[in-house]
Amino acid sequence: AQSVAQPEDQVNVAEGNPLTVKCTYSVSGNPYLFWYVQYPNRGLQFLLKYITGDNLVKGSYGFEAEFNKSQTSFHLKKPSALVSDSALYFCAVRPGRDDSWGKFQFGAGTQVVVTP
Amino acid sequence: SQTIHQWPATLVQPVGSPLSLECTVEGTSNPNLYWYRQAAGRGLQLLFYSVGIGQISSEVPQNLSASRPQDRQFILSSKKLLLSDSGFYLCAWSVAGQGGRPPLHFGNGTRLTVT
Numbered sequence: 001a002q003s004v005a006q007p008e009d010q011v012n013v014a015e016g017n018p019l020t021v022k023c024t025y026s027v028s029g030n031p032y033l034f035w036y037v038q039y040p041n042r043g044l045q046f047l048l049k050y051i052t053g054d055n056l057v058k059g060s061y062g063f064e065a066e067f068n069k070s071q072t073s074f075h076l077k078k079p080s081a082l083v084s085d086s087a088l089y090f091c092a093v094r095p096g097r098d099d100s101w102g103k104f105q106f107g108a109g110t111q112v113v114v115t116p
Numbered sequence: 117s118q119t120i121h122q123w124p125a126t127l128v129q130p131v132g133s134p135l136s137l138e139c140t141v142e143g144t145s146n147p148n149l150y151w152y153r154q155a156a157g158r159g160l161q162l163l164f165y166s167v168g169i170g171q172i173s174s175e176v177p178q179n180l181s182a183s184r185p186q187d188r189q190f191i192l193s194s195k196k197l198l199l200s201d202s203g204f205y206l207c208a209w210s211v212a213g214q215g216g217r218p219p220l221h222f223g224n225g226t227r228l229t230v231t
Binding site: 032034036041042043044045046049051088090092103104106108109 | 122158159160162165204206208217219220221222223224225227
């Protein structure tokens with residue numbers, strides 16, 4: 001069975017400071033990992049994904065994430081947070097199989113609050 | 117480019133009334149389609165998914181059903197709503213035929229309140 005943990009319910013950061021949102025996962029075999037962002041009363045927006053290759057993945061809006069296989073982590077990062085980054089962030093994992101459809105397992109979400 | 121449309125944006129329905137939420141995808145063919153429910157603004161629960169017309173898989177037993185009458189149309193229904201059906205319903209699609217690689221793309225959701 002696959003699972004995703006986002007250990008922080010909320011992350012508070014001042015504008016201009018670096019932002020990190022943590023995610024750890026458990027999946028059999030190689031994982032496909034994803035980050036999404038959700039603004040109030042909106043659907044989730046895809047930010048970035050790790051499939052294979054370089055452990056540092058760059059995505060939309062200046063976000064990046066680092067895949068660490070030994071620590072089974074996929075933390076989301078942004079060097080300088082903006083007030084507009086305040087939102088709910090979801091990490092998701094899928095089994096790394098290309099031979100069949102795979103279900104997403106989403107974390108519980110981390111609320112990011114960026115203060116001016 | 118691909119777009120996903122979901123409507124209505126908000127809905128208030130009395131207990132016992134029927135429900136029909138519609139989702140359509142444009143700009144792609146034979147997508148995988150999904151219905152999720154998000155409770156209390158947090159956790160996402162997969163309700164149904166579909167890999168083709170008329171092919172629906174249910175993830176949890178519930179008061180809801182789904183149908184896919186056309187390739188890019190996905191409908192969530194209920195014959196009689198319960199109070200517990202209140203929530204934020206999200207439709208999503210992904211590219212088919214690439215296993216686990218493609219991301220999900222979500223609609224803007226429907227806020228359902230059952231009174």
